[in-house]
Amino acid sequence: MIKVLIVDDSHTTMEYLKYLLDSDDEIMIVGIAQNGKQAIELSKKKQPDVILMDINMPKMNGFEATRIIMENNPVPIIIMSSIHDIKDTAVVFRAMEAGAVTLLNKPWGMDHPDYKRDSEDLLQNIKLMSEVKVIKRSKSIREPARMPETRPPVARPVVKPVAKQIAKSGRISVIAIGASAGGPLVLQEILLKIPKNFPVPILIVQHISSGFIDGLIKWLGQTTECTIQLAAHGEILLPGHVYFAPDDYHMGVNNSNQIILSKAEPENSSRPAISFLFRSMAKVYGAEASGVLLTGMGKDGADELKLMRDKGAVTIAQDKKSSLVHGMAGEAIKLDAVMYELSPESISDKLISIVQ
Numbered sequence: 001m002i003k004v005l006i007v008d009d010s011h012t013t014m015e016y017l018k019y020l021l022d023s024d025d026e027i028m029i030v031g032i033a034q035n036g037k038q039a040i041e042l043s044k045k046k047q048p049d050v051i052l053m054d055i056n057m058p059k060m061n062g063f064e065a066t067r068i069i070m071e072n073n074p075v076p077i078i079i080m081s082s083i084h085d086i087k088d089t090a091v092v093f094r095a096m097e098a099g100a101v102t103l104l105n106k107p108w109g110m111d112h113p114d115y116k117r118d119s120e121d122l123l124q125n126i127k128l129m130s131e132v133k134v135i136k137r138s139k140s141i142r143e144p145a146r147m148p149e150t151r152p153p154v155a156r157p158v159v160k161p162v163a164k165q166i167a168k169s170g171r172i173s174v175i176a177i178g179a180s181a182g183g184p185l186v187l188q189e190i191l192l193k194i195p196k197n198f199p200v201p202i203l204i205v206q207h208i209s210s211g212f213i214d215g216l217i218k219w220l221g222q223t224t225e226c227t228i229q230l231a232a233h234g235e236i237l238l239p240g241h242v243y244f245a246p247d248d249y250h251m252g253v254n255n256s257n258q259i260i261l262s263k264a265e266p267e268n269s270s271r272p273a274i275s276f277l278f279r280s281m282a283k284v285y286g287a288e289a290s291g292v293l294l295t296g297m298g299k300d301g302a303d304e305l306k307l308m309r310d311k312g313a314v315t316i317a318q319d320k321k322s323s324l325v326h327g328m329a330g331e332a333i334k335l336d337a338v339m340y341e342l343s344p345e346s347i348s349d350k351l352i353s354i355v356q
Helices: 011-022 036-046 062-072 090-097 115-129 183-192 213-223 274-284 302-310 328-334 344-354
Strands: 002-007 027-033 050-053 077-081 102-105 174-179 202-206 227-230 241-244 250-253 259-262 289-293 314-318 340-342
Touching: 002 011, 002 036, 002 115, 011 027, 011 115, 027 036, 027 115, 036 050, 036 062, 050 062, 050 115, 062 077, 062 090, 077 090, 077 115, 090 102, 090 183, 090 213, 102 115, 174 183, 174 274, 183 202, 183 213, 183 344, 202 250, 202 274, 213 227, 213 241, 250 274, 274 289, 274 302, 289 302, 289 328, 289 344, 302 314, 302 328, 314 328, 314 344, 340 344
Parallel strands: 002 027, 002 050, 050 077, 077 102, 174 202, 174 289, 202 241, 227 241, 289 314, 314 340
Antiparallel strands: 250 259
């Protein structure tokens, strides 16, 4: 039986979560807290396997509660938030930095068309995260270094003016990265070591709940030196730029070094899908590309990383020891799709070395 502590000051959300969790025979609610202070007390007393943590609450917010719990009595914490304003989402990702294992949207009501999908996703995440071994966090969390260089989000694909083409840099011309559960912190660690003058573009698909990608870009922009932006359809790839796939669009490239965004059917239950990006890389760049598959559940991108390797690309997977969930990367390793199995820090070093 998985013991869950619910932390939320909304009576409506609390009742919905109780109803949903009580419907699963493998889950037991051991406590309900209405603010961060109560969460800390109940975490010590009830010893839950998983905590569902709201962010905006009276007395103490979810970030502070997460930080204190992870510094003293670490438990897998799932952030449940409805904050989508880019000005406010920084605190959500700081909670991730403090040790929360994943981020989900607060559940919609039962009359919402996404109710079944989101409910199943939450239950699956609770079961998966209950098995994650978390460790105590240090008492220092990196402060934002600067404001990010981001572009306004696009509501739908738009064509950007033609810009300077990327310069060939040795054998590798572009890097594609795929990540899911646990990805934001790993991406931060990798991008921290990427210099401003990095000679090739980086394209990233991060599985994340709808509405949070802009906040992720802002947070990474504040804590790394990279130029990070939301990808736009028709945009020319530029060296040293990091492009994230927008919500609900697959991202790929064409033969003119342009980004393509697509509303094609989801792959591996995801849109954007890592598989779409990697397949595009294999087709367009072949041996001039590098593919990186990071932490995450499922197998999205594993087959396509093998395709990239077969085309001569440099392929990398995050190692099991450093992965929150060694699902996608583990599947790729089983397929012999991986040339290098590395920690996040070593991934940065490898990427820098292969483009020099």
